[in-house]
Amino acid sequence: MSHDGVGLRAVLRSAAFLTAGALAVPLLAGCGSDEKPSRPLAAQDIALVARDKVAEGGTLKWAVDAVPETLNTFQADADAGTTRVAQAVLPSMFRLDAAGRPVANPAYLESAKVIETEPRQVVLYKLNQQAVWSDGREIGAADFVAQWRALSGKNSAFWTARNAGYDRIAKIERGASDLQVRVTFSRPYADWKSLFSPLYPKDVMGTPDAFNDGARRKLTVTAGPFKVEKVDTAKKDVVLTRNPRWWGKPAKLNEIVLHAVDRDKRAAALADGSADLADVDPAEADRIVLASRGQGTGTPLQGSGKTSAKKLRSWALAHGFDSDEVMVGQKKLRKAITRYLKQQDELRAFAVRKSLEPAYTQLALNGAGGPLADQRVRQAVARALDRRELAKLVLTPLGLPADPVGSHLALSGQDAYTDSSGVLGSQDTEEAQALLADAGWVAGGPVKEPKKGEKAAGAENDRGDQEKKSDGGKEGEYIVGEDDKGTRHETGDEGGKHLAQDGRQYTGNGGAPGAYAPQGTAAPAGAVAGPLAKDGKALALRFVLPSGPGSDTLNTVALRISAMLEKVGIRTTITKVSDESYFKDHIASGDYDLALYSWPSSAFPATDARPIYAKPVAAADGSVNVEQNFTRVGTDQVDQLFDEAAAALDQDEERDLIRKADSRIWAMAGSIPLYQRPQLVGVRKSLVNAGAFGFQTPVYEDMGFLKKGVTAGASPAGH
Template identity: 80%
Template sequence: MSHHGVGLRAVLRSAAFLTAGALAVPLLAGCGSDDKAGSPLAGQDIAPVARGQVADGGTVKWAVDAVPETLNTFQADADAGTTRVAQAVLPSMFRIDATGRPVRNPDYLESAKVIETEPRQVVLYKVNQQAVWSDGREIGAADFVAQWRALSGKNSAYWTARNAGYDHIAKIERGASDLQVRVTFSRPYADWKSLFSPLYPKDVMGTPDAFNDGARRKLKVTAGPFKVEKVDTANKDVVLTRNPRWWGRPAKLNEIVLHAVPRDERAAALADGTVDIAAIDPVDAQRIGLAGREKGTGTPLQGAGKTSAKKLQAWALAHGFDSDEAKAGKKKLREAIGEYLEEQQNLRAFDVRKSLEPAYTQLALNGSEGPLADERVRRAVARALDRDELAKLVLTPLGLPAVPVDSHLALSGQAAYADGSGAIGGQDTKEAQALLADAGWVPGGPVKKQKKAEQAAGSEGDKSEQEDKSDGGKDGEYIVGEDDKGRGEETDGKGRHHESAEEKHEHGEKGGKPLAQEGRNGGAPGAYAPKGTAAPAAAPAGPLAKDGKLLALRFVLPSGPGSDTLNSVAERISAMLDRVGIRATISKVSDESYFKDHIASGDYDLALYSWPSSAFPATDARPIYAKPVPAADGSVNIGQNYTRVGTDQVDQLFDEAAATLDGGEEKDLIRKADARIWAEAGSIPLYQRPQLVAVKKNLVNAGAFGFQTPVYEDMGFLKKGAKVPASPKAD
């Protein structure tokens, strides 16, 4: 989150834990002082080598989704490109390690620790004596003060997207020297390590005008191994060059060029040398893997035109051409195949490095109205799902560990991770049916005639789902917060959203709208499945009804290009629900309207999207699970809780976790909160997202970083004669 270009922060409230008919939740589920975090399911895959084996010089061209709209990570339209620039050119007091935990960054900090707890918490930062801004001024207390004042939420002239943590600060003072910074908090704040990462110079934070506009397209003053040379919107580039005033290990590369390339054009961009490193989807990963194996094999173009058009079409379809391309005339198809084969030849220069992204995909259940407003029905949905099967569907074809995510608030390897799913239980058809019966949904009940509009909507959804096939992952997933240009919002209960002044100040959050990320053609929330995967043959239960209505849920998905495997995964979930008598009809909507008009507005029953993990869940996960709060004008502030399911006790646990300075106690409180979030069944974690990165074979210390913040100064090209280490095997 904070160190991955996202901030998911808000304030929660509190109410009774479980109502009548609820499952009993063990109070100690997911808690205890023993370490249950385990280790990351997949390690980094970055071809790590010692700096001595990396050549000096060179330019790396790195694909990004778009040229950042702003270089200020604290603004609402900051995205993943903004974060990548900040990581390379600005100080971070703490960075994230390979286990997803914050560690002191020695390039900027000699030390940072809590030196007083009574009457108030005081943290003393001792800045590295060599640390200077690119204009020669030392990094010091004035920069900390300017950032606090800009982000405290007290001055509305600053257009900030997140304030969490900075609004806990009472004052900042110079210590024994300007390199010592005393930060006094107004109340205890467990996640103080999330602050001042990144740290901007006082030139950016000092005035509202400088904050709002000055750092959008340029950063004149920086303090990292690289500096911003230029933002070239015409050529879709952000050019970073070595910082001559950098005091740490010198950057190996002369330049890093962040170049905007659409997801569906990345294989071509890699092949023609436009980029050297790019996040890709499973289809392109499969293609690159095939390129490395097909040297010397025959092609359909051999034989001077003797290959029939029919055979050319069959070959084209088998190699990922779309049907329109395959149906082109023989001459055009031969030309297209020729271009493809030339690209394949060039793609042999690349490896696919893979890990698991620090984000997980969930099934979201809208609990604001309809059948899912009853927690027993939500729990029945949860008990109907075989999460192991879904994880295998997504991850096994990619050679990644196929393990479901068992926590809402952390991922395996992070300190707060523990299996909280026992609060609701695993897949159990009989238990799911018993919960539905307890909620009044019974088989064979009288069903009132549907309205024509409902019938039409249902039949349209059914038509879209007739063919359940996967192409190996052409779709991506929506991930909330990661390339985000939105904010947490509030709704008036009719689906209209607006931002409250209280939310700006209290929630102070870089907000969450699911945006296309990691998808070949822009995004769809979902998963990746092997080619040809179909939904399993189900043994559907009889339809359930209550008060003359069928138990039917609307499963909303995007309809844009590349959503084939998303459809396959949704079909698999629908088949699981069908076995217990829940009818889930898939309804496809445009990519543009998916989040705004459906997820954020509450116009869905079931949906798939992803959340980033956080090293600071007590702060960053709060808005996702905050109990919606009614306002005097009849609106409802949902923050980023798009399932609209929350309880006072979960809110209280987050409050307590954020206010303790005992790391063990904070971890226990987070695990208790997770167990209770499981019990409410507003969202069901499914699997950790795959991270696939195509990298030129001789580019080292770069690739699939997993949890860890990239170390930009160590990236570079291998010296002649040195060998690239083998990629790690997936567990």
């Protein structure tokens, strides 16, 4: 999961999250002959060229969010960096091509298929006879057995984050030769292709100590085009170098250095040469595009130094400087502008490659208590949303397809994808209001005044878990709605009272430039005449958002959602909290009503998505186990459909069961898919076979820099 930057297998492997790119797994293959398969909405954008155009040697500096805490992808704190390393240095039985199709990785497999279904399912892997570990030992059954035993869940000494699939294996044996591995399942398992990708050597998986601690900061034995040279926490680097025992197509690069760079410093890292490749946010992507076109470098500075501070500040604000950077003395501001212009000059060597991530952003509705415990209220929220408008808001300015996502369990291009949104997927204000009325929420109804020492109606929900002060309190809150007299108002503006744009009421410290409309501005057209109320309480929801770098898009989307909800009589209070506490202290703990975060789309939804939508179960100690279902909304029927899909060896049957499950998840309205996440990557123009990968598993051995005098040609989706 990701809050547009955070995201499935690291999310699922931990009670926390994998980032959206964490573990690339194959997509389900095969569609019914009577159905036309969907296509990815956007093509990959990696400046794809033939290997003979790529120069030998060189170092690729790749910006990542952080140095991985572990190099073991099956541990709870694995992240996207962990996955990048694993993809480059370890075997993976299957990987995805650019169309999102699972293909056997020929470097490791000659074939892999189900050879028996009765009395038990048996999969036979035939390994590439050249495949060896970096210590010279053949990759074989012993490695498969060690990984199965470590991840089966039968030995609690192995600190695994999850055991899905491995717990269904009955035995693993050597086949007719050392190059064959027979895997027999105790129960049918449709998602068997998800297993052994990546595959670790028995040296890592063989004992609890080796599994728990041995692979956290080093991988001594590997089997990919690269090997782990070192993990340098002081320099924030993971250094990968060519594997001299690699038997496949030799890596073009000498080194790949994964270098930790903060999200808001990526453009600067590209400009100063500390990164050649970096995921960037829209604002930094704009900088790179302008620089590449030779724009944005016009200087407001004059040699005589007579440019006024006012003009400098105006220029700086127009070019995306933070308000803190602008409100400094003229001398410091001139230095900051000079530094910016130098960076723009350096950024001419870069381009933005763009696609859509295999991940989507959703609106999560916490159904554990309060108004959202009522399915009708959740459905009303869904009906109030114009999802196409929200998708356009985010994706159209980037030149990307703005189709709203129609499934919780797959994305366009994946076999399981179909638009199951039905009646909940389109905006209908009247229907939303009818659902609210049916749930007992009356427009203009009486709201009880709080007694002395009580909180105002709507200030807390029925869970009672929001009485503690939010981390976001110091960031401030935006309240969208009206008071019990239908008057729109705002507090917190250092004593002043002004109407906020889009109905926002900001209760933080001080004001934000351009955030307020003049006093007396009318409410948006279509707003209800008064708050909806029930049992003396106004219908008010707490909308929690992260406040860190890269959260601007989420904030914009949240404000638009809040305006849509206001039109049906739902008031929202937007509370901003730190990135560090957003998931741990709010999403996972249930301290929110509405939230925006992203889930990566899995190739194996029957396995990977089940914990996200599983019905919460009460434990013996009175606690509730929600697994990864942070909306706390689920049914026995959905659980059963997932279980049936996981056991369906016929791919068409599995696909149909997944689609039925998705239809029922839509009806529960615990989460509303909005749009596929944009993937913007700043890349040195000479770097090829790398960039916005889309569904594809990166081919690390093909990445490199163009030979001198060679051109890459037009990029399929490039800026």
